[in-house]
Amino acid sequence: MTSNDILFKALSDPARLRILDFLRKPGSDCCTFEGKVCACDIERELGLSQATISHHMKILVAAELVAATKLGRWMHYTIRPETFAATAAWFAERAAGTAPAPRPKGSVAA
Template identity: 45%
Template sequence: MAATAQRSGPATDTGCCVTPVATPLSPSDAEATARVFKALGDPARLRLIALIAASETGEACTCDLTDPVGLSQGTVSHHMKILAEAGLVTREQRGKWAHYAINRTAFASVAAALSL
């Protein structure tokens, strides 16, 4: 199934195709957005995000995430590091445990990127 891309804004007609006047995504923005989508491209990370988002407090400790996803603490920490580096979660160290919260601004940016 082929997807049809829609472009907004002015375009120039070069005869055989329509070329956008401005690039909708700069190279650096494209790289950052790709990093976010790559982080979201793993089922375990999607489950971790969902667990944090569904928590009553809006945050979760690493120790609370291991059993629901069936992964070791080290593996959960690795996935959470990737999500934090992509800017999707914030991390706060409390004693020996890390606590994570959803970065709602980052998810708003993801939604905006999908609406291009």
């Protein structure tokens, strides 16, 4: 599996897309603080079991879409903008029809 395979597999589940959306605009309940969202918030937002949320977060972190930091008992999650930016470039490249190998540097249309 390439890292692209891992990335797109991570994005290919509706629950995980909802999690990414929630990380962008979390509510002001519970442990959420300064855009850092804890797992229990996500669990309540999605209505899935704790085990399932833990599983999804592991996949999102492995795909480098989300960063995880442990604060005491809580895990706090945030979007990783670099990965989104790199993926935006991947799509922009293909939208522009340019081949990946023989491209002059700096020409990514992102």
